[in-house]
Amino acid sequence: MSGRKETVLDLARFVDKGVSVKLSGGRQVTGTLKGYDQLLNLVLDEAVESLRDQDDPLKITEQTRFLGLIVCRGTAVMLVAPTDGTDEIPNPFLQAEGA
Amino acid sequence: MSWAGPDNFPSTSLADNLDSSCLATTEKLLVVLRDGRKLIGVLRSFDQFANLVLQNASERIIVGDLFCDLPLGLYIIRGENVVLLGELDPLKEELPLSMVRVKAAEIKQAQKAEQDATELKGTMRKRMEFLDLD
Amino acid sequence: MLPLSLLKTAQGHPMLVELKNGETYNGHLVNCDTWMNIHLREVICTSKDGDRFWRMPECYIRGNTIKYLRVPDEVIDKVQEETAKRSDRKPAVSGRGRGRGRGEEVVAKERGGHGGYQEDRGRGGRGGRGPGRGGKGGGRGRGQ
Numbered sequence A: 001m002s003g004r005k006e007t008v009l010d011l012a013r014f015v016d017k018g019v020s021v022k023l024s025g026g027r028q029v030t031g032t033l034k035g036y037d038q039l040l041n042l043v044l045d046e047a048v049e050s051l052r053d054q055d056d057p058l059k060i061t062e063q064t065r066f067l068g069l070i071v072c073r074g075t076a077v078m079l080v081a082p083t084d085g086t087d088e089i090p091n092p093f094l095q096a097e098g099a
Numbered sequence B: 001m002s003w004a005g006p007d008n009f010p011s012t013s014l015a016d017n018l019d020s021s022c023l024a025t026t027e028k029l030l031v032v033l034r035d036g037r038k039l040i041g042v043l044r045s046f047d048q049f050a051n052l053v054l055q056n057a058s059e060r061i062i063v064g065d066l067f068c069d070l071p072l073g074l075y076i077i078r079g080e081n082v083v084l085l086g087e088l089d090p091l092k093e094e095l096p097l098s099m100v101r102v103k104a105a106e107i108k109q110a111q112k113a114e115q116d117a118t119e120l121k122g123t124m125r126k127r128m129e130f131l132d133l134d
Numbered sequence C: 001m002l003p004l005s006l007l008k009t010a011q012g013h014p015m016l017v018e019l020k021n022g023e024t025y026n027g028h029l030v031n032c033d034t035w036m037n038i039h040l041r042e043v044i045c046t047s048k049d050g051d052r053f054w055r056m057p058e059c060y061i062r063g064n065t066i067k068y069l070r071v072p073d074e075v076i077d078k079v080q081e082e083t084a085k086r087s088d089r090k091p092a093v094s095g096r097g098r099g100r101g102r103g104e105e106v107v108a109k110e111r112g113g114h115g116g117y118q119e120d121r122g123r124g125g126r127g128g129r130g131p132g133r134g135g136k137g138g139g140r141g142r143g144q
Helices: A094-098 B012-024 B104-131 C003-009 C074-089 C098-112 C116-125 C129-143
Strands: A018-023 A028-036 A042-052 A060-072 A077-082 A087-089 B028-033 B038-046 B052-063 B066-077 B082-087 C014-019 C024-032 C038-046 C053-061 C066-071
Touching (some): A018 A042, B038 B066, C003 C024
Antiparallel strands (some): B038 B052, C014 C066
């Protein structure tokens, strides 16, 4: 039985690797995972925030802002994914819908 | 299912519904989510957080007097997103007769048009903000 | 059959997760816990307006950001099979006080996370109450 958070995702695999983190409120940060705890507080080095469109905060833009060494508060972390292999792609559902 | 009886179960109505729906599988429920979505399906289970399992769920999209039910399947809904949960009377009309059922493609188009209209309204309002209308 | 046990049964199956912010994630469920935190593999992320897409090898989603999950229809049949199997192993104990039993099952699950050994000891330590607790949780699950 997996009652504890760290059993769902073993963050140790991501240490010293690039991770992309979405925070509640809509900010998105990428950086190198340096540390973490069971509450999902994360330490990111060389963190870069992806800035959002001023008129439409749902859209992230190409603009970034360098943050450096940061701590992401666990309660604000919505999503963690490795940067490696994460790419924007064209609509993958189009063929499926057309068929 | 073997419920011990409603006397020692606090939220009887929801449990009764569950009972009958498990037996008959026809008792349709309407679930309204916080984002305004309306889901219709059979309640299969729930827990103390009001997380719901909705089987044979479909989303009812209403734009003006057009409507459409998109069949979507098996849902687990996180309780905090539920606004209301209501039984549908199978003998009564669900919607006024003036409403027209249309195909999925049509309702999507109508929905898009409505979205664009509200978006335009929003930007117009923003541009006029300097007038201090309020 | 609780919503979270259905989710547990859906492990390995493809699913769609919509977050409160409107983003959707399509992927295979690797793991989940009692907080509804989930780990997906081979994920496609779709933006709220549905016009941008990202592929990611895996992702972890915090339970409290989830709006709903769509799982394949056959999972509900599987969960019934599994509960039936479980009732074969342990004979049913009469269920009582279901209302509170619900909450306790979740607590029991969280305890279970610390390992089977502790769980067994915990039950023994509590003496007469231990088996009663197990009976309540299990009895209901099988009943359905």
